[in-house]
Amino acid sequence: MTEQHHWNPLLPPSSPSPFPGSARRLDAPNPTGEHVKKAKLQAVPERMYTVPEVAQMARVTDRTIRNHIRLGLLHAHHLGRSVRIADTDLLVYLSR
Numbered sequence: 001m002t003e004q005h006h007w008n009p010l011l012p013p014s015s016p017s018p019f020p021g022s023a024r025r026l027d028a029p030n031p032t033g034e035h036v037k038k039a040k041l042q043a044v045p046e047r048m049y050t051v052p053e054v055a056q057m058a059r060v061t062d063r064t065i066r067n068h069i070r071l072g073l074l075h076a077h078h079l080g081r082s083v084r085i086a087d088t089d090l091l092v093y094l095s096r
Contacts, residue, residue: 046087047086047087048077048084048085048086048087049084049085049086049087049090050082050083050084050085051065051066051069051083051085054074054085054090054093057090057094058093058094066083068093069083069085073093073096074089074090074093075089075092075093076089
């Protein structure tokens with residue numbers, strides 16, 4: 001009796017899949033024939049600052065920083081109720 005191997009795009013052709021049909025490349029067509037989009041990887045900022053830290057660096061009040069975030073002058077990341085400013089966004093803001 002011959003052992004039947006299923007094609008697995010994640011493994012080299014010579015090695016059989018331990019779980020046939022369970023793994024699929026991200027760009028391989030799914031069972032409906034549509035292509036699955038690849039996830040985009042984004043660089044993670046090196047450092048995130050709080051509003052009081054940014055206010056101290058910019059020598060303004062916390063309220064001013066919050067107003068600038070609200071007006072779109074400073075880009076911020078909202079994580080639940082907390083607000084963080086990436087170092088790259090801080091550099092752009094301080095260079096104005």
